[in-house]
Amino acid sequence: MDDKLLLRLRVEDLLFKEADLLDSWRLDEWLALYTDDAYYHIPPSDVDGDTADPDTSLFYIVDDRIRMQERVIRLGKVGAHSEWPRSKVRHLVSNTLVERDGDVIRARSSFVVWRSKDITSDAFVGHYRHEIVERDGNLMIAGKTCVLDMEALRPHARISIIL
């Protein structure tokens, strides 16, 4: 099998695993997919999400690894009211494109994430930009930007789950 195809399959395995862990609320295991200096970003809809910089534009989510961990801790508490009882979540990931950029593997993929809780059911649509690195022969996520292909978060009021 050619190397490029193999790389895509390895990356897809990782993305599918990430989706499965998020869908089943195994958030500690989800966090373990990320490097210690990882980030998790969601830019707003009125800037170019592919190029926007969270240091100069107001984002929805600007998590470094510390805040990612805090997000996971928070979501495990009854006091995280917006996710208690927990939403039903389903991540669909597809259209994966992968390229090597030095030591980094850059993956772009499409997503639809459904969140359902009591009377509401919302779909988040967009594309992921994953930065992936090899560590001891395994792929790990060094960063993820979720670019929403939406005009606004409406009627969604919140990104209380992890996209």
Added chain:
Amino acid sequence: MEGTPGIVDDRVAGRFLVPRRAFTNREIFEKEYAAIFDRCWLYLGHASELPEPGSFLTRTVARRPILFNRDKSGEFNALFNACPHRGALVCRERNGKSPAFMCMYHGWTFGADGHLMTLPGASGYPEGFKTDPQKQMVHVPRMERHGDFFFINFSKDGEDLATYLGEAGDYLNLVSEHSASGMQIVGGTQEYAIRGNWKLLTENSFDGYHAACTHSTYLEYLKNANGALGATPLEGIGIDLGQGHALVEYTAPWGRPIASWVPLWGEEGKVEIDKIYADLQTRVGPDRADRIAHKNRNMVIFPNLVVNDIMAITIRTFFPTAPDYMEVNAWALAPREESEWLRKYRLYNFTEFLGPGGFATPDDVEAIEKCQQGYAVGGDAQYNDISKGMLREDGASFDDEEQMRAFWREWERRLAAAEA
């Protein structure tokens, strides 16, 4: 509205009750548009959003599409964004720079001040058609500014902006005075919606009582991760500014990028923050500098402009499209001269608490939506209780509900005035 329970405001017994129909009833909702949104001064935008001559943006304010722009000499205009010909939206972009605006339907083209410049097939119309006042884009009846904050009013008559703002004007100044060179809206807008009545967000925006319960996980996060929870307690006062405007003013354990340093920002950050505070003291005097730097303020300018000067500054406005649904827009405001380093922390601060992805706002949304759902019980459960601190003799605390009572009294006064 016959048989509708009104607000119970008993200052002797300390009882303040708001009828839940105010959040659910469609007739009341339409009356709010007539008596409040079509009569009050509403926030339109900030001067920094239109940085140069020719800049424009489009925005919906109280259900109406507005084109906010600057002409080539730099003058600001607020136009209803509809073509006088057949009514199509003239400008269909969010923002940009343009000296003129062409309607995509038949090509009528308008200047920044809305005047009809050209129209295809002009020979089909009588002489003087192009200058007929009815063929021009319509200006919003009134637009005024307070500093760099622009407001519009859909009513031709009524009090001017300065009178309307009253004491709240100086509190807006406190926000502007964070900067020597002027404040600016940071790029990026948080645009979301909440399935709840708009007044629930008004209440929530300056509700000091809910923090400990609704936001327990945020406060625990501060303690755990941020190194921010020092000796500074959550305590302060609620202030009725009159005319429906009100705020809570309090100290809090989080960092503020205007001189309340927290360990997370490091020793280098402390040097920079100390310098900002010294400059601020020189510029506005020690007393005002202390208020600006160390006090948090959550303010509501009636009916729906929220200016929260907390771990960052957010400008938030929201409009209902139904009794149980509102659209929210929120921006971050920051000093123009702010260093890259501090801007980064400001935005990091903002997103940790505020907005749809923050550690707090999603739980506010949950509270608002669950209130709205709870109102469906109807029957004898007719009232919300807003009486906390009503009989306190030494003034309202920040976690009392005096600021909400100020809002509700004005709300009822305006609805009653419109009926009279």
